[in-house]
Structure formats: structure tokens, C-alpha cells
Amino acid sequence: MSFLAIVDRILPFLKKDKQQGKVCPNGHVMHPSWDTCPYCLEMQQAMMAGGGGVSAIPMPSAGQGTAMLNVQEIGGEKGRGSQDKSREVCGWMVALNGQHKGEDFRLRVGKNVLGTAADCDIVLTDKKISRKHATVRYEGGEFQIADLDSSNGTFVNDEKVQKHDLIDNDIVKLGDIEFEFKCRAMREKRE
Known part of the structure; x- marks a missing residue:
């Protein structure tokens, strides 16, 4: 056709x-x-x-x-945001509420930018999320989230953070959206 x-x-x-x-x-x-x-x-x-x-x-x-x-x-370079598809998937953030409820957002090795801007690695649609809201970085077997001076802050397990080390099952809140952070490597490390 x-x-x-x-x-x-x-x-x-x-x-x-x-x-x-x-x-x-x-x-x-x-x-x-x-x-x-x-x-x-x-x-x-x-x-x-x-x-x-x-x-x-x-x-x-x-x-x-x-x-x-x-x-x-249609045949362009961008996909779900501007993630480099050659980088290995190392974790996920699963939306627990809002219009993204049930969606899983793949985190890749290195830096992942989250926000509403079309050039973010993970593009979110929420009025309380900044264009470049936060980064989740995976390096040396560790995950860290960092707020990028967002208007409404970044929260991990109900605490406002500037930088925070993430562990499996942490609850991350950006704007009105809550995510459960998931990482197989950290689960395997604990077992």
C-alpha cells in the first residue's frame, strides 16, 4: 500500500x-x-x-x-524524546498516576533528561513539569536523580531533593506525576 x-x-x-x-x-x-x-x-x-x-x-x-x-x-532520528537508542536500557520509571499512568519510561546508560521539551530524552506532559525538569544518570552501577532548577521541584519518597541516589522501588514525583523507579541490576545486587 x-x-x-x-x-x-x-x-x-x-x-x-x-x-x-x-x-x-x-x-x-x-x-x-x-x-x-x-x-x-x-x-x-x-x-x-x-x-x-x-x-x-x-x-x-x-x-x-x-x-x-x-x-x-516519519523516518527521522527522534523517537520517544531524543534518546540515543544505541545506549543500553538500564532502568525504568513507571507512571503511577496522571495521563501517563501505566506507561514505562526507559532509562539508558549515561544521562537521561526529563521534561516537557521535545528534545528531552523522556518527554512528559504535565503543566507542573518544567521544560528541562530533572536528569537521571546511570554511571558506575549507581543511579542519581538531579533537579535542574525546576519550578516545582523534584521529590523522592515525598522529600524534595536537589540530588539523590535512587534505589529500586523509590517513588519519584515530578509535577503531579508519581513514578516508581525500577532497576533490575539493583534488585540482583541485593539478592
Whole structure:
């Protein structure tokens, strides 16, 4: 199926829903300034790299909200934020509440920037989260979270922190979103 045929199939499902704001075809709430969904783009790139071609892009269902399709960015470098996919996954942060509830955000070796800016490694949508809110760094077998002078602070286990060493099952709060920090290496180290 050609790309234009896919676009023709998608167009009837695209609509503007003023109450929900901007939503991608898969239901992810997007910042008004984004042209593409950072969550869906990673999946599209994986499908294209795996030989699935353009026809592997999932079709939206009726009534799933607004979507914008930017043809130039479908094969681009960015995925879920701007994470370097060559870096090994070393941990996760699982959202416990809010619009990201149930989503897991992969942490990679080195520095991971969290915030609302499109160029963050992990892009979050919450009005109380700063553009560049915090970093989670994994080096030498240790995880550390650091606040980047955010407006509303970074909390670990209900304590406001500037820098804090993370351990498995810590509860991290950015804005109104709480995350459970998960790390297999630290669980294995304790056992």
C-alpha cells in the first residue's frame, strides 16, 4: 500500500477535539507545539527499520482525537524524546498516576533528561513539569536523580531533593506525576 493511500485512510479519522487538546491517532495527549507524537514515532521507526515499511504504521480508530501527520519526520532520528537508542536500557520509571499512568519510561546508560521539551530524552506532559525538569544518570552501577532548577521541584519518597541516589522501588514525583523507579541490576545486587 502506498503512503498516499495510507494518508487517505487516516484523513477521515483526523479531527479537532478542543476539550481534549491535541491527541495523536493512538490516543497520546500531545503538547500543542508538537507536529508528531514522540511516543508513536519510536514505534514507526522500529517498524520501518524492521522492513515493515510505511504500511506498518497503525491505523487510528474513529473518535480517538486530533492527529497530525508530518511526512518528513516519519523516518527521522527522534523517537520517544531524543534518546540515543544505541545506549543500553538500564532502568525504568513507571507512571503511577496522571495521563501517563501505566506507561514505562526507559532509562539508558549515561544521562537521561526529563521534561516537557521535545528534545528531552523522556518527554512528559504535565503543566507542573518544567521544560528541562530533572536528569537521571546511570554511571558506575549507581543511579542519581538531579533537579535542574525546576519550578516545582523534584521529590523522592515525598522529600524534595536537589540530588539523590535512587534505589529500586523509590517513588519519584515530578509535577503531579508519581513514578516508581525500577532497576533490575539493583534488585540482583541485593539478592
